[in-house]
Amino acid sequence: MGRWEPGARERLERAALELYVERGFEQTTVAEITNRAGLTERTFFRHFADKREVLFSGQTELLDACVNAITGAPGTAAPRDAMAEALHAVSARLQDRREHARQRRTVIDANPGLKERELLKLASLASAMADALRRRGVAEPTASLVGEAGVAVFKVAFERWMGESGAPGRTLADVIQECLDDLKAATAG
Incomplete structure (x- = not known):
């Protein structure tokens, strides 16, 4: 070549x-x-x-996808639903890169400096989601809570998805939705 x-x-x-x-x-x-x-x-x-x-070159595109999904969510969408739109936008970008994501995770897990960088990336994602929610008129502390909850849902769903052997038809979006449903059930009052 x-x-x-x-x-x-x-x-x-x-x-x-x-x-x-x-x-x-x-x-x-x-x-x-x-x-x-x-x-x-x-x-x-x-x-x-x-x-x-x-290892971190796609961060800007990922943040943009989240922000655009939150911004583009229907005006009547609850903050949690706008956050769900953002997570589904991210899942669409990652779906076809499962093996790449597994290898990337292996490399990051073996290096403390890279782990720290990954945590900073996730903190930036939470902050970007919270900022987008605030621009939609969501007040504090709700915007920050929903942004942080979104990252927690993403982390748990991503780890579950990485751990699966690739069951046919089971997408990252499916796992994210499952985790969103679990969070909703856990916080229903």
């Missing part, structure tokens, strides 16, 4: 993840990633600030 062929970013992501799984995150260099991808280090740094960014 030549350096000028399309898909450089995807090739770099694939090569990096393969090497992180094989050798470990700390033991993998940018030079090794670019060598495996058949690209130059200059190309790598055009796409990523550092080798951690390969």
Whole structure:
């Protein structure tokens, strides 16, 4: 594959993840990633600030999907329902990347610095959802509570989905909805 062929970013992501799984995150260099991808280090740094960014590069798109879903929810939607729309938007983006997500999780779980970065990403997601809810007129502390609850639902659903062996027809959206239903039942008064 030549350096000028399309898909450089995807090739770099694939090569990096393969090497992180094989050798470990700390033991993998940018030079090794670019060598495996058949690209130059200059190309790598055009796409990523550092080798951690390969694992977190989709964060902005994920946040945007959440915010857009909350913003686009019907005006009469309850905060919890707008948050559910956001989680379903995220699930649609992740559904076809299950194996990639498993490998990514393996790499992150093996490195405390990456775990911390993942927690910061989730905190940003909660904050973005709360901000979007506030823009819809949801008052505090409800907006923050719903944003944090959304991240909790996402984390539990994602872990369940990752742990499944891929039962036919069972999507991340299905698992998220199951967790949303569990939360609703647990908080019904």
